[in-house]
Amino acid sequence: MQRKGKWLLTALLIFGLLFPLVGCGKKEEVHTVRIGEVTHSLFYAPQYIAVSEGFFEEQGLKVDLKTTWGGDKTMTALLSDGIDIALVGSETSIYVYAQGSSDPVTNFAQLTQTDGTFLVSRNKVENFTWDQLKGATFLGQRKGGMPQMVGEFVLKRHGIDPHQDLNLIQNVDFANIANAFASGTGDYVQLFEPTASIFEKEGKGYIVASFGEESGHVPYTTFMAKQSFLNENPEVAEKFTRAIYKAQKWVDSHSAQEIAKSIESQFEDTPIDIIETVVERYKSQGSYAQNPILDEKEWNNLQNIMDEAGELPKEVSHDTLVNTSIAEKIMKE
Template structure:
């Protein structure tokens, strides 16, 4: 155990050098919420009674590490609360890593089987030329999950409004920070002062105490500040920047080769969660997600879901395409966290979409 923890610390330190993160950029300032149960399995009331065939089949426990706790990853929590993982013969033992670097380190150290992280971590690990490589096998989100809020109400926002203003943003090298920076470049804004040295849990508090003219937040914190009258919604980074592969399910190449059935079952379960999310009522969605977000009102859960649905966060086919992979590497190079000569020419070195192609038994 001591050796495992030591290895985990060393690998995490190496990955921190690259400042790689996804979704909430290594942390979301949503209030921390425990898993519904110690094992991360679905709440009993939310699961249907298993059939005799399901109870007789021995289930496989998967050690799963989520990057942060965020409604941005709703399909995964739906798959847990509605029993879709159990239908596929899996028990998900979930922990929260608080960062893509830590989630990737857990995979390398063997303390996690599958991690939900930024796909850039697989690129970094590959370029280190170590003993293990990571492979992306399911693309959960295809938009950035942060939103821009203003202190003063703005009737017709334009990105040029950020000129000469201060924006409270995310740490250097995190996905939301890179998306913000690339969006400013895209919009021709060169003189916005983006603050990147405030810890993510302290961002909202810093803004409400008077710091900054604008702030970049994830849901449901963004909607919370708006509801309290402390900020005004002005833009979606996901809509402004367009498609971007922000969060992926990743495992080591060895684990995928040794447990293809587990990976396929995992992919099938999350796909069921995404499909259910697209057809369920607001009340049903809020009920399914509430155990994962204790202290967050039903109203704000629904508000958050609608914001993410409206910007097309969750693709119907969770595939990391060659085009999206190219955009990912372009953003990494543009933001100085990947050298042009380190760009991976063949995405198959770190991507395996064969399981996505077989969702639901399809060939």
């Protein structure tokens, strides 16, 4: 009986030693995904929620996120394999396709569905109307980029010819537009957040209108990758999209205050009250997409805006550069 008890104790000890090793053997492999974001903005709050709330980590993904500053630089990084996934305007995928790429860039998960810029006036304007811009110096965004095209689209809707009725400046690099305005260039400027709200708080400018509210739904910023990457890494693409979709639902169901608290550490130079203000502004105008699907109506609206701006190199069908199957699969789970 005593010998039997010793044998049982020995067996339990051996099992206890082996069990952790068995568990380790089943541990899921961690994949590193390199993301290049066109700018670092609260406009992309769901992406930062996926980081801060651990949604990427839950999927076994380690995210290497860097800001690539501008659509052209972001696309260059993607095409040269400097990054795996780009967060940038969908128009860039059309530009690449029109150049005859053998490995097209495919949009697979949408993050924002409106323009994210605001019209900022140097002087405080009471009862703003768009015709007040006529004759003014307007510091716009880079030619051929989504902000510039949407900006011109909205101006035309209000009866303003951007190239005839304004002194339009478009030769300032994307990363330097805010500094140029702060230094005295322009009567009006088209700015992203949180810069627009920071300028307003500091008395450097005043938000008078939202281009996002004026332009309607458009696939303004999407996650895209080369088709070869999606073909070779289907599980990674699914895990990535699953994390983004969970973050989108989290943003939709939480307050601006809760969102601001979650992503505060990723915007160390921005006061928490500004983060909250900006997030609330984007939430209220429906800028954050509620799911990752880039639908055909939005795609056609994008091309209409590009065509009107004279920047559409060729019309491209939705199913040529957009993959909704990944998002659809995730949403059915």
